[in-house]
Amino acid sequence: MTAPAPPRVVIVGAGPAGIRAAQTLVAAGLAPVVIDEGARAGGQIYRRPPEGFTRPPETLYGPEAPKARDLHAVFDRMVAAGQLHHHPRSSVLAVAGGELHVQSDAGGSRIGYDRLILATGATDRLAPVPGWQNPGVFSLGGVQIALKAQGVALGRRMVLAGSGPLLTLVAAQLLKAGGTVAAVLDTAPLGGQLAAWAGLAARPGLALRGLAMRARLGRLYHAGVSLDRIEADERGPVAIRWRDASGRPRETACDMVGLGWHLRAETHLADLAGCRFAYDETWAQWLPMADRMGRAGNGVYLAGDGLRILGADGAELAGRLAAAACLADLGLPAPDPRADLRRLARLERFARGIARAFPWPADMVRALPDEAVVCRCEGITAGALGDTVEYGGPEANRAKSLGRVGMGRCQGRYCQLAAAELIAARTGDTAARDVGRLRGQAPVRPLLVGAWEKTP
Secondary structure, rough: OOOOOOEEEEEEEOOOHHHHHHHHHHHOOOOEEOOOOOOOOOOOOOOOOOOOOOOOOOHHHHHHHHHHHHHEEEHHHHHOOOOOOEEEEEEEEEEEEEEEEEEEOOEEEEEEEEEEOOOOOEEEOOOOOOOOOOOHHHHEHHHHHHHHHHHOOOOOEEEEEEEEEHHHHHHHHHOEEEEEEEEEOOOOOOHHHHHHHHOOOOOOHHHHHHHHHHHHHHHHHOOOHHHHHHHHEEEEEEEEEOOOOOEEEEEEOOOOEEEEOEEEEEEEHHHHOOOOEEOOOOOOEEEEEEOOOOOEOOEEEEEEHHHOOOOHHHHHHHHHHHHHHHHOOOOOOOOOOOHHHHHHHHHHHHHHHHHHHHHOOOHHHOOOOOOOEEEEEOOOOHHHHHHHHHHHHOOOOHHHHHOOOOOOOOOOOOOOOHHHHHHHHOOOOOOOHHHHHHHHOOOOOOOOOOHHHHOO
16 A cells, blocks of 8 residues: 655745744654745845855844854755755745745746645834835845845945834944944834833843843934934935924934834735734734634644744744644644743743834824825825725725725835825724725735746
8 A cells, every 4th residue: 555645834934933843844754845035044034145255143143143053054954954845036926726836036836735834924014204215215124134145234324213123233233334324213202112111021131132232322322203204316315304202303414214113924925825814903913813833724824923023032933833733733743832832922922012112103104294105116195095095985905906005016015004094094083903904915926927937
């Protein structure tokens, strides 16, 4: 009798969550398929530079260098031993009928699965600022990628604005690399940051490390600011206008602006895979629903920041838990999850403390002038979006179909949260959650016309 074929488990994403999920499955005797957009495993937080890049891990990752080394080494050993099937530089464009539609340099292909683990991570959460559509305005994540992957600072006199741990981290990394940072503008009031200490105390060492990093910024750092406008000419930013915590107008000359308000879960594939969603008031965004182990139903498991925004340590735990749940559901021996679940609960307390300390600037977004661009891809202004709501009603997908907000290359990744605030504001006291969320559409990444025909 022929032995049954082993179940085919596919992991999307090779960051901390995907790597630990793969490691857990390999230890159980499975050979998972790992699909990742990066050329080398590591994800965004532990992004690896090209081969031959000479900056050491201590410079790239700071105190996280040992973790980065370990994750990279674990994955590389599994690949070298043939224990998994790695598809680098590959994007999953759609999920349908138990198959993933994948695009790589070689062309399009379809990969079937019996179980699917989505470890898709997160992207920058952005709020529009008048003038942010100009060249030379980047997300904080984009600024960090340029620094990590190529050792490049994207400006000679840089201003970083927004809120969240990444704001402080990127500023410190740029300064350490020799860049010139003119100002670090945090929209979160200092009092609110201090009031959130009860949650941040769940990880006191990490919180104190962040405070020490903040202290090294010195007078560059300003809390509780309001952002008025990014002034630019044909070459990019020349200054940013802002108001300090007391309301006094300020202006800082610059040639680059980096923006970011913590993170937004990357959920398009979870949506296409049929996962349910719920609005999380703390994070002010729609997040997919799953149990504590990451089970989302229909043979789909979620891990990492694409499910809960817990950072790299939380992603590692979630990756192991999702793989353990997958093994248990397949009737295979699975590791005991209890210790990881206890650690995960502590990281969740810390993460919610972060969310409260560095809130989404809803009031700033709702006060945008009509001429401010909300959707950079399509050039849709706040006024045009408001006009759409007047005749189309306060629903996100209707505003998209009638007014094109969220219909561009990013598919609403960078504008839909702000658009929801503006739609809600136009209708009075409506909450952003009542506006709904934009439905995921395939392909989830831009695709060249005719590229899918180049099947290997």
